[in-house]
Amino acid sequence: MGSGTGKAGREKTTEIMIAGGGGDFERTLADAVIHEGMMATIAHGPRAHALIRRRAFDLVILDAVVGAEGAFHLCRLIRAGSTVPVIAVVADGREDVVLAAFESGADDCVSRPFGIREMLARIRSVLRRASYSRASHSLPKPxxxxxxxxxxxxxxxxxxxxxxxxxxxxxxxxxxxxxxxxxxxxxxxxxxxxxxxxxxxxxxxxxxxxxxxxxxxxxxxxxxxxxxxxxxxxxxxxxxxxx
Incomplete structure (x- = not known):
């Protein structure tokens, strides 16, 4: 697991969980997220799920390139108990894979390969939507x-x-x-x-x-x-x- 902070002085720093099977991609993405002034935590499998249950992450990025079935299962577990936004990263843009990501509860889906700038733009977009949603639904409805x-x-x-x-x-x-x-x-x-x-x-x-x-x-x-x-x-x- 790796974590870090970027720009200091913020009252509430955005915290992002990067969950997947391991690899250079996750470390590269974490470094980019930290450079943007956010916090990044890398974890895999059951440990990722345990951390998500305990901590209030602002966004989860699921690496489904290796072991897509396990990643989508984790997404369903997350969605059963949380409304935290989820971005799924898949190996290709096949319709069945993308649909599986959304059906498991992902809010967005991006196919590799992609540029870091595109990924950061998607992260900001999903975080904005989540912020608007919280503002309009500050109290959960019965x-x-x-x-x-x-x-x-x-x-x-x-x-x-x-x-x-x-x-x-x-x-x-x-x-x-x-x-x-x-x-x-x-x-x-x-x-x-x-x-x-x-x-x-x-x-x-x-x-x-x-x-x-x-x-x-x-x-x-x-x-x-x-x-x-x-x-x-x-x-x-x-x-x-x-x-």
């Missing part, structure tokens, strides 16, 4: 489904009659992940990535226990759930219409 109201800002869950339901931090995080991804199958690993409560024990057992408890609170019939459905060999899917 989710509504089947009469229920989930407020990410207040971290409250209310029944259709307005009464507040007690939920644990993990249960709340899981429900937010479902509301952000309605109709999409979420693996247990993706759901684990969305929680900030530090679930203990094996992934399958931890997630299944929390899902079971969550069903007890929001399903009319927890034994025959209609909102959080189990997908065999896949994970779970949130079947409600989310507004």
């Amino acid at each position: 989710f509504r489904f089947n009469g229920w109201r989930l407020d990410p800002w207040q971290r409250t869950l209310s029944r259709p009659d307005g009464t507040v339901v007690d939920v644990t931090a993990a249960e709340f995080d899981l429900l937010v992940a479902f509301c952000r991804n309605p109709g999409r199958i979420l693996s247990r690993e993706e759901l684990l990535a969305s929680t900030h409560a530090g679930l203990a024990g094996p992934i399958e057992r931890s997630i299944d226990v929390h899902i079971s408890r969550l069903r007890q609170k929001i399903e009319d019939n927890p034994r025959s759930p209609t909102l959080i459905k189990t997908v065999r060999m896949g994970g779970y899917i949130f079947a409600a219409i989310v507004e």
